[in-house]
Amino acid sequence: MTVKVYIIESDRMMGQKIDEVIEFPDQEEAETFCRDYNNKCCPVMDQTPEWYMCARLEDQTQWEILR
Secondary structure (H helix, E strand, O other), X not given: OOEEXXXXXXXXXXXXXXXXXXXXOOHHHHHHHHXXXXXXXXXOOOOOOOEEEEXXXXXXXXXXXXX
């Protein structure tokens, strides 16, 4: 079973869009990728930035980001 990870581009003015879909062979590998990607590209901030990228598992809600 493959697990899909969505790379999401978020822009305050334009909203969100799926930039890329990456498939992984298992859940653990997909979660590790999401954590690494989000820690690098989507750091925790006091305010939401104007523009950012994040990775989400296929079954995550909009507000869940693995860290």
